[in-house]
Amino acid sequence: MTDLTKTPADAVAAAEPMVRAENVHKSYGPVEVLKGIDLEVKQGEVFCLIGPSGSGKSTFLRCINHLEKINGGRLWVDGELVGYQQRGDKLHELRDREVAVKRRDIGMVFQRFNLFPHMTAIENVIEAPVQVKGENKAAARERGMALLERVGLADKAKNYPSQLSGGQQQRVAIARALAMKPKLMLFDEPTSALDPELVGDVLDVMRGLAEEGMTMVVVTHEMGFAREVGDALVFMDGGVVVEAGNPREVLTNPQHERTRAFLSKVL
Amino acid sequence: MNSLDKGTAGQGRPETIKAVPVRHPGRWAGAVVIALLAAMLLSALFTNPAFKWDIVGKYLFHDSIVHGMVVTLELTALSMLMGVVGGIVLAVMRLSPNPLLSGTAWVYIWVFRGTPVLVQLVMWNFLGLIWAKLSIGVPWGPEFWSESTNVLIPTFVAALLGLGLNEAAYMAEIVRGGIQSVDEGQTEAAHALGMSQFQTMRRIILPQAMRVIIPPTGNETISMLKTTSLVSVISLEEIFRAGQVIYSRNYQNIPLLIVVSLWYLFFTSVLTIGQYYIERHYARGSNRTLPPTPLQRLRGLFAGKPAPKTTADVVPGLEGGGHV
Ligand SMILES: Nc1ncnc2c1ncn2[C@@H]1O[C@H](COP(=O)(O)OP(=O)(O)OP(=O)(O)O)[C@@H](O)[C@H]1O
Ligand SMILES: [Mg+2]
Numbered sequence: 336m337t338d339l340t341k342t343p344a345d346a347v348a349a350a351e352p353m354v355r356a357e358n359v360h361k362s363y364g365p366v367e368v369l370k371g372i373d374l375e376v377k378q379g380e381v382f383c384l385i386g387p388s389g390s391g392k393s394t395f396l397r398c399i400n401h402l403e404k405i406n407g408g409r410l411w412v413d414g415e416l417v418g419y420q421q422r423g424d425k426l427h428e429l430r431d432r433e434v435a436v437k438r439r440d441i442g443m444v445f446q447r448f449n450l451f452p453h454m455t456a457i458e459n460v461i462e463a464p465v466q467v468k469g470e471n472k473a474a475a476r477e478r479g480m481a482l483l484e485r486v487g488l489a490d491k492a493k494n495y496p497s498q499l500s501g502g503q504q505q506r507v508a509i510a511r512a513l514a515m516k517p518k519l520m521l522f523d524e525p526t527s528a529l530d531p532e533l534v535g536d537v538l539d540v541m542r543g544l545a546e547e548g549m550t551m552v553v554v555t556h557e558m559g560f561a562r563e564v565g566d567a568l569v570f571m572d573g574g575v576v577v578e579a580g581n582p583r584e585v586l587t588n589p590q591h592e593r594t595r596a597f598l599s600k601v602l
Numbered sequence: 603m604n605s606l607d608k609g610t611a612g613q614g615r616p617e618t619i620k621a622v623p624v625r626h627p628g629r630w631a632g633a634v635v636i637a638l639l640a641a642m643l644l645s646a647l648f649t650n651p652a653f654k655w656d657i658v659g660k661y662l663f664h665d666s667i668v669h670g671m672v673v674t675l676e677l678t679a680l681s682m683l684m685g686v687v688g689g690i691v692l693a694v695m696r697l698s699p700n701p702l703l704s705g706t707a708w709v710y711i712w713v714f715r716g717t718p719v720l721v722q723l724v725m726w727n728f729l730g731l732i733w734a735k736l737s738i739g740v741p742w743g744p745e746f747w748s749e750s751t752n753v754l755i756p757t758f759v760a761a762l763l764g765l766g767l768n769e770a771a772y773m774a775e776i777v778r779g780g781i782q783s784v785d786e787g788q789t790e791a792a793h794a795l796g797m798s799q800f801q802t803m804r805r806i807i808l809p810q811a812m813r814v815i816i817p818p819t820g821n822e823t824i825s826m827l828k829t830t831s832l833v834s835v836i837s838l839e840e841i842f843r844a845g846q847v848i849y850s851r852n853y854q855n856i857p858l859l860i861v862v863s864l865w866y867l868f869f870t871s872v873l874t875i876g877q878y879y880i881e882r883h884y885a886r887g888s889n890r891t892l893p894p895t896p897l898q899r900l901r902g903l904f905a906g907k908p909a910p911k912t913t914a915d916v917v918p919g920l921e922g923g924g925h926v
Contacts, residue, residue, distance in 0.1 A: 400794055431799060439796035449791035453809050463795035466805060508791075515795060 351414045353378050353519055353550045354399060360407035361394055368394050370574035371408065376519075376552055376567070381545045383561040383582055384554045386571035387597055392554045395571075396521045399552065400441050401434045412441065413518060439467060442512030446524040448504040450496040456483060456507045457492040460514050467515070475514075482510040486540050502533030509540055520544065522553040558602055562586055570594045657857040661848065662864065670844030671865050677761060677830045677840060682823050684766025689773025694803065696778055707774065714771035720832050723764035727836040729755055761833040769826060776818045780811030812884045820877030824870050841865055 354376035361369035368391045376382040384392045397403045398410060401418055410417040415437070419426040429437075451459050460479035464470040483489050486506035488499075496504050505525055512520060522541065526534040538560050545551060545564050555561060561568055561582045568582035570591075578585055578594045586602075589595045647653060661667060695707035714722070730751040737748030755763070784807050792802040834843035845862040849855045878895075 402790060402793065435793070435796050435798050438794055441794070443791075443794040445787060445791065447787055449785075449787040451788065451791070451806055451810075462805065463797060466801055467796045511795070 350378065352376060352411075353380070353413055354382075354552065355411045356395075356408070357410075358408035359395070359398065359405050359410050361391070361398060361403060361405050368574055369398070369405075372571075372574075372576055374569055374576060374579065376550065379548045379550055380566040381564050382550075382552045383565040383568040384552065384571060385556070385558075385561065385568065385597075385601075386577075390571045391574045392571055393523050396443070396523050396552065396554060399519075400443050400521055401429075401438055404428075412437070435467075439463075439515055440518050442515060442517035442520040444505070444508050444512055444520070444522045444525045446528050448496070448501070448508045448528070450504055450508055450511070452496050455493050455495055456488060456499065456510075459496070459507055460511045463511070464514050479510070479514055482513055483507070485543075486510045487536065500533060501529045502536045505529065505537050506540055509537070509544075513544075518550065520549055520551045522551060522555070524554050524556065527556055556601060558586055558598075570597065572597070652856055653860065654854065654857045657854050658860050658864075661854075661858060661861045664848070664861075666839070666844045666848065667841060667861060667865070670839055670841035671869075673758075673838070674827065674830050674840040674842075674865075675869070677758075677765065677833065677838075678823065678827045680762055681765035681769055681830075682826055684762065685769025685773045685822070685826075686819065688766065688770025689775075689777045690808070692770060692774035693777035693781060696774060697781060711771045711774055714768050715775075719764060719768045719829065720835065722768055723761065723833060723836055726755065726760040726764045727757065729760070757833075757836055757838045760836060761830075761838050765826065765830065765833070769822065772822060773819070776822070777811065777815055780813075780815035781807055783814045784810045809884075813881075816881050816884050817877070820873065820880070823877075824873050827869055827873065828866060 352375045354374075356372045356374050359369055359372040360367065372391075372395060374382075384395070386392055394403060398405050399412060399417065404418050416426075417437075418429055418434070420429060420433075421427075450456075451462065454462060457476065457479050460482055461470075461472070461475040464475045464478070465472055480489060480492060483492050486509055488503055488506055488510070491499060491503060491507075496507070499507065505528075509525075525541070526537050529537065534557070538557065541551070541553070541560070542564055553561075553565075565582035568580065568585050569576050570578040570585065570589075570593075572593050578589060578591045585594065586598065589598055648655065692707045692710060695703040696711070698704050733751055735748045735750050736754055737745045739745035739747070788806050788810065789802055792806045797805070830840055831842035833840055834846060837843065839847065841862055845858040849858040
């Protein structure tokens with residue numbers, strides 16, 4: 336196990352990584368899903384996670400966003416420990432309220448969009464700024480419209496999610512996450528529930544975000560996107576990181592047999 | 603058929619299809635039979651002297667009947683209010699990860715659903731026999747305030763407690779079903795945006811649960827309107843009791859029971875219509891098009907087109923009448 340007194344500040348003094356995982360373990364009852372994950376996501380980086388189904392990619396993303404509690408190891412986001420607070424040499428669990436505050440700075444986009452179906456597109460976007468941050472409604476709406484404009488959906492602002500295509504829903508979901516002005520965006524297979532011809536629009540929006548310097552962790556099966564936009568790539572299997580490196584290198588010249596086997600199936 | 607040929611052979615935009623709609627001779631025959639039976643029933647109703655329609659007319663707007671109806675409506679509204687608020691609280695407690703809260707809610711629901719509402723009503727009315735006075739103070743210690751139970755709980759309050767607390771137990775199960783029908787991804791998305799448990803429940807989960815909660819709540823309200831007649835046993839003069847009081851004096855039992863029934867029927871009809879439009883309201887966002895109004899549906903029945911089916915219409919097990 337990691338040294339309890341070690342803080343990220345003495346470890347990496349110069350450029351604080353956005354996400355740092357040290358030997359992260361996560362179990363559901365007796366089933367161990369994450370078996371010691373070590374990785375680092377640098378500021379402004381597009382970090383791609385690939386791996387077969389059930390390898391623990393979603394679980395790891397959910398840990399970063401406090402949706403799951405880790406059982407072992409350490410996980411930091413922007414220099415702060417996830418889920419716990421270190422006082423002296425003891426770890427204290429965070430209260431629900433403290434967790435909620437931390438989540439504000441992390442945007443998350445889900446495979447199945449998870450838009451609020453009883454709200455229009457614009458209402459979805461302004462919900463959290465107004466309710467959570469107490470932003471003025473008119474100001475939030477104006478900013479929300481700008482965000483919808485940016486994902487190419489200004490004309491759909493008054494539509495309910497059921498009146499939008501999958502690709503449009505996912506772009507609204509991205510705008511909704513951006514409305515909280517996050518410093519980190521998590522994407523969990525954002526295009527895998529979409530028809531092939533709708534994937535491009537969503538990837539374009541993500542590419543735009545990457546160009547603006549947003550730090551992004553992306554679980555994806557879109558190897559083209561990883562190769563073109565990714566700054567780093569990790570191949571996970573069975574709850575461990577098998578191979579990590581530059582996406583172009585890993586995808587063209589994988590070092591491990593398991594990576595090779597996986598890539599031969601998806602490429 | 604001709605128009606079809608033209609459409610495929612020609613160039614450009616084909617003509618709109620003008621086919622002969624499917625006929626429904628069975629429906630028409632059925633309608634005739636039902637109309638005949640209805641006519642026979644009506645004639646029996648109006649020619650049998652036992653119904654004494656002149657007396658029905660005389661008492662329909664009698665002061666104590668109208669007053670009784672007002673009491674019935676007040677009881678219905680207030681006990682449903684107690685039921686809904688209590689039901690939401692109990693449902694949230696029941697789903698809470700805190701075992702103390704969920705256990706308390708479980709016991710409450712167990713007791714109040716497990717005993718007849720009639721017994722509960724009488725119990726509340728007799729509370730004065732169990733505890734002659736109610737007081738606030740330190741248990742087994744000094745007393746700060748006390749009041750005679752019968753002053754504190756007059757008949758109306760006893761009736762309200764009996765009906766409302768019982769209803770809360772039923773509503774709790776309805777609300778719980780509604781909350782559980784909402785996809786877990788919704789909670790996850792709300793939490794990921796930094797919303798608190800409470801905000802998530804109030805802004806995201808409950809509004810969606812409403813679509814599932816509203817139809818059975820409408821049925822509960824209609825059912826409550828009729829269940830209030832039970833409080834006649836504790837001598838609260840709602841409409842049924844008002845009718846009883848009158849016919850115990852003039853022996854016109856049947857006409858007065860008809861008067862009472864007509865009032866119940868009138869208000870259940872009003873509630874049914876109200877329920878329909880509230881359901882339509884909460885269906886927004888979940889359907890691409892709103893369900894048809896009853897009038898549109900009736901027209902569809904005989905025009906040969908099936909009324910457009912939408913998801914809001916087919917929530918399983920929730921259409922139709924409630925219990926009782
Ligand atoms: N709440 C849970 N309870 C028990 N087991 C779970 C739970 N969530 C996930 N798991 C298990 O953890 C493992 C990893 O799941 P995870 O969703 O992280 O995989 P994944 O890599 O995202 O796969 P996919 O590509 O299919 O999305 C799976 O075997 C899954 O069955
Ligand atoms: Mg997954």
